[in-house]
Amino acid sequence: MCAPHVMEQKDPDAQLSVDDILAYEKQYGRLPKGAFVAMHSGWESRWQDPKAFLNQDASGTLHFPGFSPEAAEFLVREREIVGIGVDTLSLDSGPSKDFKTHVTVLGAGKYGLENLANLAQVPPSGALIFVGGPKHKNASGGPVRAVAVW
Template identity: 35%
Template structure:
């Protein structure tokens, strides 16, 4: 038997509305009323959105043809210990900050080695920009600008720390200026976890949290909006 001990539960997912920040070119979020209490005796809406919008998890087939979709993740694989690395100062000074191995090593000097099987969450402070889509995507003629995880850092975390995945409060685990998507590609090649557009990371301790990730089991989905619950000891 395994046990999760906690004092509180923190929701790490943004509320979904038509006004949320969207990756350039992604479909809009729409809500359409299908039934009303006045006409039908009950209330019902239809909604539509991209698989990689709002707080979401990417699936391997989004980067690797013939890989599994979001519906193939085993439930037990979505319950994971998590650590939080605070990089607000670096991101504040440089929106294109590439998270390096030195950031991992500095965190470990203070908190100890990252446990195998953990999800490493990166708190950049970007979550505070969510209500301003223009600033959250921060795009110009060169594309989006926001911090993300460097390719070598991801390789280090996978090979040297055997992590289960990563999460971040920006719209991409990869830096906004990265068009190769090396972090997504590496982690999803291992059928790992990539969480993007997280929030409330400021309410988590550096270590000790357990994540429970609820996906929509979209058949062969390239990803899914998710409800991410953090159980804080």
């Protein structure tokens, strides 16, 4: 499990970029085969306040960080990841209308986890993630229990 950081305090619509991934790799080494890449934005601090967590503007657009479509494409084409995760409501940033990150990651047979908690406690490199969940018949997703150990 690898956990690059993107800081939502500066821009709630921040997107984890290919440059962020490359900077992470410069510091911690290339993402290993089979890596799960978790984006820690600090958004989980808003969990207890639903309005702040959704961060919806007057027009109804949501604002929160996510993976950029380019980063998703890079991860599935250039790195042998198993999936990605975020501490926000969606793999895509809040204003997304086309959900390219979802399409890219899930379309490549990888998995995505949303609303991950306590990513600040997970080291940036070297943790293992265990993901368990029930079968979701005729559903596009559902709840899981994700536990990181290091």
